[in-house]
Amino acid sequence: MTKSQLITIKGTKDGLVLRLDDHCSFTELLSELKEKVQSSVLEGVSEVQLHLGHRYCDEKDMNKIQSVIHTSPHLRVSKVHSDVISLKECERKLIEKQSETYIGIVRSGQVVKADGDLVVIGDVNQSAQVIAGGSIYVLGRVKGIAHAGAQGNKDAVIAASWLEATHLKIADKIEIMTDELTILSEQPEMECAYLQKNGQIAIDRLQELRYLRPDLATFKGGI
């Protein structure tokens, strides 16, 4: 009987796909991965997508897999797919998906907090704070401090009818809206702030949000 392969490699137009078996032990998997990586005949650098199946890998395991793959100078991990997440992560995501609504003016010194998304209908005045685990949407003027993705969600955004905040925070990045900041527009009407891949907060027109963060939409497909 031939030993079934633990790792299958497929070539696609987006690069290589490495499907890792999710029934064997982790050490077995690593040793076969090491073999495969070193025996591969490749030129240049290929992007690799990892498919973990139903195996749960924490950060430590992920680091081990990545370091094995990166022993080859020709491979670079671009994406990791997994069919499972931990219960904790799942709960956090559920909470961040929920939306809470505040109607009224958030005044100087007041703090409005939400675990998930936060919708404010009214202004957020100077020195007032709105903090959300998810995104912040304000039907009104943001003149104070807004902190989206307070739990570390880097995909969270801050969108407002009028975005003239003094401080914007997304995940652990803070931006002070001083005059020398070039991303500020003269008429900050209908704008959103988001975290770029390079870790900088950027501001764009609200209309761009569907391209910047398509996953925020909960409606799928056309009409």
Add this chain to the structure above:
Amino acid sequence: MGEAIVITSGKGGVGKTTTSANLGTALALQGKKVCLIDTDIGLRNLDVILGLENRIIYDLVDVVEERCKVHQALVKDKRFEDRLFLLPAAQTTDKSAVNPEQMKKLILELKQDYDYVLIDCPAGIEQGFKNAISGADRAIVVTTPEISAVRDADRIIGLLEAEEELEPPKLIINRIRSGMMESGETLDVNEITTHLSIDLLGIVMDDQNVISASNKGEPVVMDPTNPAAIGYRNIARRILGESVPLMTMEKSKAGFFGKIKNMFSK
């Protein structure tokens, strides 16, 4: 049963005490029975502005500590027969000498005998502020067209809105210099009201006679031709439920020229 109104601002020096003295006087001029309470314990001023400093025998702290009866501590303003009284603050102690429960009880007692109980609140958001708002039914927030004063007013309005027993606060914009407002050097009335988004009760022009009148111990509102006095009189009428149109800036200018004319006619 009368109504208790607290006059507050957050920031100091915007004219809480002057406004209290003038609104109290204006309401007394309209024939109402008014009691003014100075809650700025340790830094009392209302007695000076009303010219009643030398008549004080007992004060607010004496009353709450039951060293005297309320009516013994009340100082009568003789210009208004039996219509204007002051309960002065103590000067020798501080805000911690009184607590909100005591204030509530005291104001409830005073509301039985007076149409209006006006409470002059100290600056700040600490104990003195909490004491001052505890017995009030309504609140008036005083601000000036300065950004710092508007910011503090915003903070105070937030605190007042959190008090369930209080009606939504109303706004007075004090010390308006029409010239500076027209040239855009200060915030204008519209900007302030939309920013704070509460009802505007009235506006009061900046006028040097307000200071000289305070120094003389005669509230400026007694002079019916003074532009600031007209502002205060209008506010008093609005408190009484009349609908009085807002003073326009042009009118205030005319008032200014009128004042010069007055000066020559004297």
